[in-house]
Amino acid sequence: MACLPVFIYLLLISFCKCDDQLTQAKQLIRPGDMLVSKNGFFALGFFSLATSNQSLFLGIWYNNIQERTYVWVANRNNPITNPSSAMLAISNSSDLVLSDSKGTLWTTMTNITGGDGAYAALLDSGNLVLRLPNNRTVWQSFDHPTDTILSNMKILLRYKEQVGMRLFAWKGPDDPSTGDFSCSGDPNSDLQVFVWHGTKPYYRSIVLDNVWVSGRAYGSNTSFMYQTFVNTQDEFYVIYTTSDSSPYMRIVLDYMGTFRLLSWNASSLSWAVYSQRPVTIGNCDLYDSCGPFSYCDFTLGIPRCQCIDGFEPYSSNSSRGCRRKQQLKCGGENHFVTIPGMKLPDKFFHVRDKSFEECASECSRNCSCTAYAYTNLTITGSPGTIVGQSRCLLWVGELVDMARNNLGDNLYLRLAKSLGMEIMEG
Structure with missing residues (x-):
């Protein structure tokens, strides 16, 4: 009988919703369901915010720090309004599909045929990947960022002759819908990046000068973030990596149009700001605030x-x-x-x-x-x-x-x- 409590404990662990994978047989069907990356760094699940208790979003956040910090949101402009019917599943056509009783709210739309056995996995990098049975990745959240850049995320500035990715800030501190500020490469040049306020330039950064290309490092005494630019025939992109492979550094475009490099401080239990642009809201760092010459x-x-x-x-x-x-x-x-x-x-x-x-x-x-x-x-x-x-x-x-x-x-x-x-x- 002394073994009975141990048996019950092991049985409870076996039902813990902490798997890192989603399959066609395993779905997320209620707000408490989550995927947790293998080493527990990130979690994917349903969440609501203070200003939208009746609305649910599907997102990824840091799992084992005290301050809830979201790094990606799937349905930011199309929230779940009937939480009891919320579901994230892999369809017969091997797509990730988020739905509620009103229908489909978000999907990966990979258009893959013959993909029976596809599965989704949340990696320790914070990347949600959709893979076929042969482990070929057909979709990943790193290719569809919202407002946050994580380590080893490939930020596409140009693809062939088109502008690549575009980050969109949240609308407000408690509103993940698409905000007024965005960031992308310059439509006319590989050499610079803009933060836009609507369609107007808000801040400009030259990304190909002798300093940026030779490499910059930002961070604390123990962890640094490096940037590497890659230019191929079809693509021009930048990748950020951390010196100690720590996932706890991120770059975010906030709802006020400021780019911040942040690192988690385990002593103060808060995010420390190591760099930000523009430096201070309202000063002469904003686009063309000083006038010509x-x-x-x-x-x-x-x-x-x-x-x-x-x-x-x-x-x-x-x-x-x-x-x-x-x-x-x-x-x-x-x-x-x-x-x-x-x-x-x-x-x-x-x-x-x-x-x-x-x-x-x-x-x-x-x-x-x-x-x-x-x-x-x-x-x-x-x-x-x-x-x-x-x-x-x-x-x-x-x-x-x-x-x-x-x-x-x-x-x-x-x-x-x-x-x-x-x-x-x-």
Whole structure:
């Protein structure tokens, strides 16, 4: 009889809803059902939020930390309104299907035929994968992110000639529906990424400069997140990895339009912010907040707008931009000055396969060329290869959305020769 309690305990464990896989025979059919990744890092299941107790969402969250943190939501714009009939199942056509009594709310739509025996698994990376019996992955949540980037997630900036993935922030702190802010690669260039407020640029980041490509590391004293850019014939993407393979670092686009790199602090039981862009809401880090020919100067204790060399403010309002102290004359003598440490302006022309001298000549002989920049990049190509890529950028007309810090590029700015020489001598 002494063995009876042990037997009952083992029997209860056998009914624990903590499997990491979903099959055609095993479904999630009530709010308490969950998939839990093999080592317990992530869970997938139904959840509701304070402002929507009558609505259920299917999502993935960190399973073994005290602060409930969601990293992916399937039906963010189509919540379950009849929780008692909620179901996540694998269909006869080998698709994941979320439904309630009103019908289908979300599906993977893989269009696979002959996929009997398909199963879904929640991995320790936080990736939900749908696989055929031969273990071929036919769908994964990492290809369909919501607002969060996790380690080893492939963020597609471009596929062939199209913009790749787009992250969409939550609408509010307790509302996972699609918000006003989103993030994607530049539709016109591989070289930069935008945060959009609706359809308008809100913040811009250059992703292919000499610093980003050589690699950046962010994090604490014990864990770092690295970024790697890969450019193949069809794809251009970035992958973030952690130094200790920790899943507890993430990048999120929040509902206020801020990108944050966060790491879980086990001592304070909270998320620590290690990097964020824009730096502070409302300062000059936002898109074109300083106006033309002006930049946000981060080398100052309090960042503020400054005119670039050879320019002066239009007025006392520094956000209106700057104007030339001395106008250029086509055919007259001009000079280029070097401005170091710059976040390069938007609206450039990218000229490929040029040397530095050829890039400088391209701008110098064109009266309309305002400035140029050059970097000889080395990035990862197809698996196992390293690709050299020159980046010659030319600007015509106004220079907008610039910043200055200690890690930026050289910007070569055209000025009237007499003024350019004065700046160099000063």
